[in-house]
Amino acid sequence: MHGKEAVIAPLFEKTFGVDCITPNTFDTDFFGTFTGEIERTLTPLETVRLKCKEAMDLHNIDLGIANEGSFGAHPSLHFIPADEEWMILIDRKNDLEIIVKHISTKTNFSGKYIQSIEALEEFAKLIGFPEHALILRKEEGSKEYIHKGIKDWNTLQQLYTEIEKAFGGAFIETDMRAMNNPLRMKVIQETTEKLIAKIQSSCPNCSCPGFDIKEFKEGLPCEWCNRPTKSILSLLYHCNKCGFEKEEWFPKNKEKEDPQYCDYCNP
Numbered sequence: 001m002h003g004k005e006a007v008i009a010p011l012f013e014k015t016f017g018v019d020c021i022t023p024n025t026f027d028t029d030f031f032g033t034f035t036g037e038i039e040r041t042l043t044p045l046e047t048v049r050l051k052c053k054e055a056m057d058l059h060n061i062d063l064g065i066a067n068e069g070s071f072g073a074h075p076s077l078h079f080i081p082a083d084e085e086w087m088i089l090i091d092r093k094n095d096l097e098i099i100v101k102h103i104s105t106k107t108n109f110s111g112k113y114i115q116s117i118e119a120l121e122e123f124a125k126l127i128g129f130p131e132h133a134l135i136l137r138k139e140e141g142s143k144e145y146i147h148k149g150i151k152d153w154n155t156l157q158q159l160y161t162e163i164e165k166a167f168g169g170a171f172i173e174t175d176m177r178a179m180n181n182p183l184r185m186k187v188i189q190e191t192t193e194k195l196i197a198k199i200q201s202s203c204p205n206c207s208c209p210g211f212d213i214k215e216f217k218e219g220l221p222c223e224w225c226n227r228p229t230k231s232i233l234s235l236l237y238h239c240n241k242c243g244f245e246k247e248e249w250f251p252k253n254k255e256k257e258d259p260q261y262c263d264y265c266n267p
């Protein structure tokens with residue numbers, strides 16, 4: 001529905017020699033909308049899995065890819081907005097799921113209540129309008145008087161004037177649907193590349209695709225005091241198929257950490 005195949009399909013077709021099809025009768029809004037008309041009741045991971053399985057059932061296909069995104073504060077940089085994208089490959093013949101999550105700060109996700117044409121134009125220019133589409137509504141979270149996918153100045157000003165005349169102002173926000181947000185489309189492309197890399201990582205024991213990091217251990221010793229730092233000491237790789245695990249020490253090819261990252265030498 002939102003044109004994501006434009007960046008996902010070419011990468012998969014080039015890398016794996018598959019033919020990608022997109023179901024044109026599949027209503028993904030059923031799983032929830034960014035603007036809240038349809039509430040999201042599942043987690044992004046549950047949603048992307050269900051979305052993929054139902055699309056595969058629709059076409060009786062045993063290999064599927066799906067994507068689900070969400071937006072909000074960055075999990076560690078709390079004052080910065082972030083785009084969190086999930087992507088899944090389901091292989092029913094081999095009873096296999098390969099999943100990646102990608103968090104990016106490359107987003108214009110934002111919104112504000114405005115009460116003048118000047119504020120409207122300022123916000124629009126700030127987020128990259130008209131390349132990036134906008135949404136206008138009565139107030140934040142309102143399910144009434146919602147206008148989505150606005151892509152030209154005349155329509156934007158006309159709709160704002162109508163809402164402002166009726167309610168004294170309007171809430172303006174970025175349209176985060178992929179086909180209306182080139183920044184998000186770039187993050188989806190990055191997520192696709194991440195999934196492809198994970199698929200190409202094979203288990204040394206059983207050769208199953210998807211051999212990936214299960215957890216990491218902190219504790220790389222400081223170059224000066226030799227005490228453990230918060231930097232990564234090792235990575236533990238795991239195979240979901242056979243359970244084989246492999247620990248990789250010093251993954252950044254260094255056995256000591258710079259003292260500037262040491263809580264003792266540089267508190």
